[in-house]
Amino acid sequence: MSTTSKLVNRREFLKSSSGVALFIGVSGILPQLISCADTNAVAEQLEKHQLTAWVQITEDGEITIYNPAAEMGQGSMTSLPLLFAEEMDADWSKVHVEFSPQETEIYGGKGWAPGSKLMFTVGSRTTNSYYETMRKAGAQARYVLLHSAAAHWGVPVSELTTGDSFVFHESSDKKISYGELVPYLTMPEELPDFTVEQLKQPKDFRLIGKDIPRTEIPAKVDGSAQFAIDIRLPEMVYGVLERGKLHGARPTLRNEEEILAQEGVLKIVPFDYAIGVVAMTLEQALKAKSLLQIDWSDSDASGFNSQEVYEDYERIAAQGKTGKVVTKIGNMDTALRNTSKTYTADFKNDYVYHAQLEPLNAVIRVTEDLQSAEVWVGSQQGADTKLGVPNILGISPDKVNVHLQYLGGGFGRRSMSDFVAECAVLAKEMAPLAVKLIWTREDDLRYGTFRPISLQRLNVCLDKSGEINGFSHMVIGDGGNLVASGVHNSHYNIPNQFAEWRETRHGVRLKHWRAVGHGPNKFAIESMLDEIALDQGTDPVALRRKLMADSPRALATLENVVEMSDWSAPTAAGRAKGISFVEHGSLGTGVCEISVDRTTGKIKVNRFWIALDAGVIVQPDNVKAQMEGGIIMGMSSVLYEQVTVVNGEVQQSNFHDYSLLRMQDVPDSIETKLIASSETPQGVGETATPMVAGAIANAFLKLTGKKLRHLPFTPERVLEVLNS
Secondary structure: OOOOEEEEOOOHHHOOOOOOOOOOOOOOOHHHHHHHOOOOHHHHHHHOOOOOOOOEEEOOEEEEEEOOOOOOOHHHHHHHHHHHHHHHOOOHEEEEEOOOOOHHHHHHEOOOOOHHHHHHHHOOOOOHHHHHHHHHHHHHHHHHHHHHHHHHHHHHHHHEEOOOOOOHHHOOOOOEEHHHHHHHHOOOEOOOOOOOOHHOOOOHHHOOOOOOOOOOOOHHOOOOEEHHHHHOOOOEEEEEOOOEEEEOOEEOOOOHHHHHHHOOOEEEEEOOEEEEEOOHHHHHHHHHHHHHHEEEEEOOOOOOOOOOOOOHHHHHHHHOOEEEEEEEEOOOHHHEEEEEEEEEEEEOOEEEEOOOOOOEEEEEEEOOOOOOOOEOOOOEEEEEOOOOOHHHHHHOOEEEEEOOOOOOOOOOHHHHOOHHEEEEEEEEOOOOOOOOEEEEEEHHHHHHEEEEEEEEEEEEOOOOOOOOEEEEEEEEOOOHHHHHHHOHHHHHOOOOEEEEEEEEEEEEEOOOOOOOOHHHHHHHHHHHHHHHHHHHHHHHHHHHHHHHHOOOOHHHHHHHHHHHHHOOOOOOOOOEEEEEEEOOOOEEEEEEEEEEOOOOOEEEEEEEEEEEEEEOOOHHHHHHHHHHHHHHHHHHHHEEEEEEEEOOEOOOOOOOOOOOOOOHHOOOOEEEEEEEEEOOOOOOOOOOOOHHHHHHHHHHHHHHHOOOEOOOOHHHHHHHHHOO
């Protein structure tokens, strides 16, 4: 065991140095915990959380492991418990999974700052941030079982082994199941703080890296899985808000008495930016909402036109003043002075909406004395796992119990808790009645939080030998990291790089959208490389091989996808292939094959290939599913999705005028190769999506010789380019 084992008293057992908390069974450890000096503190902790722990084992051998992350289709309900079970040597067939309490101090994973903890399912960071935490927790649970078996049999721990929920003593031919051990569980005086080196090595994995069926899929298939929108509570009432079309506008209600007289209407609740209505049924609330007569003020968005602003962006790009520097490597000015040739291009992208399947909703019940609350919500969590509810109610966080539910799509939108805060305001007004707040699709689209529009101006220079020597990337747009992330070319050997962000503000609500700035910015970077390759008469693959010479893992994804797609082979008439590399946690290179209807301007993606290095792969089949979903979502946003704003008002309202990819437009095949690695797992949810735009644009360039530089590539824009 660890040479750095630390003495852990029974009170602190709930909070070990690695963020691990264990509570195994109801006999054994629990009585010892309650016999410690601070009985009340431990009792309160257990009462508060019911099971403050990563795992519970019953005497019949059933095991419950707690998942601390949101489950929005990405598979955390399996991948994180699987890590725990691997080190615990649990029999997976006896494992059940439940959401953990939303308590960061106990269940938090590795945060962005050193030593910090977070329960935040964003940025493709879940498996990466919990990889060490869950494995250490499983190893510590196993140690408790080994210690208990050793005490029960009167033998040294060092003589014991485990496997499939059994402890074995080989020399005496004894074995005991984990369930049978429950009555004999005892707390060791020293709990090892396992180092990574003391955990299992990849060659010894029994569960990690195997195609284990996801735990939540059967319930989703048979309809028994519970999402927040499925919640029904006794005496529950319904709330809706009218937020208008102009983001940030203040409302003045002109017919309050008429609304209050409507059947079922219980209350009108004004907000700074909306009018809330609470009624006995959702239908009554929506009917009352439709009758609201509201005068709206101007806002920061007034007069803004999204399709006309690019001319302003071009003027901003031409200004001499540098914006906020994002990347500075070498000396770009010197590279430009000594260049043999310079390439300049502007790339643009429109607003994109999250379009998550389940409408935003939450259910909150506040006690009559306003001193505690329960929340049922599908959330990507956040720095505040109580989602702002304590501040609204003026109570301490421990008085708010959040019941995390499955999410019907997140993509970054549910990393915001604005809809939860709205529900809390209504629930405070209606206490002790539970309030269910629902955003309609129209609410969500018109008052959405979008991936921002931007313009990227790229300047790339070649040295006298024709090699890329300098890469300058200017981003103009609103949103900081929302537009400026993904500009650094960390896997391309370009000695001089400079990237900056020049800020604009339009009063339109913005938020992280799958892959954030990587989508538009990798599109610009990867398209620019192919434009240079075409002008230089160079194969785009050969160009990237040179750039990746010092990044073997990135280069391996390139070489693998070139082989998978048979890159050098001739394509069928009317088709062409394009390539694009992306780093977003994982490293991936994608190749697509497209065709174009030159009459309608419609691009058809026929096939897509991906080679991925994501470090240790916890669930191979699920990673492939993530790649496939990412490609399809990328295609949808690249070919169809577009939010436009005229005079500050969003013009789209539902899926009849906000187009999404349809089944008939899905590629004939999406093939993914997972490159074997023993490196720490990296995120996979945001690697595929941002490679799509560059791959399609580059295939289009190869097929037609024309350049697509404005997302989305709608048929109208494609025809305009073809006819130019």
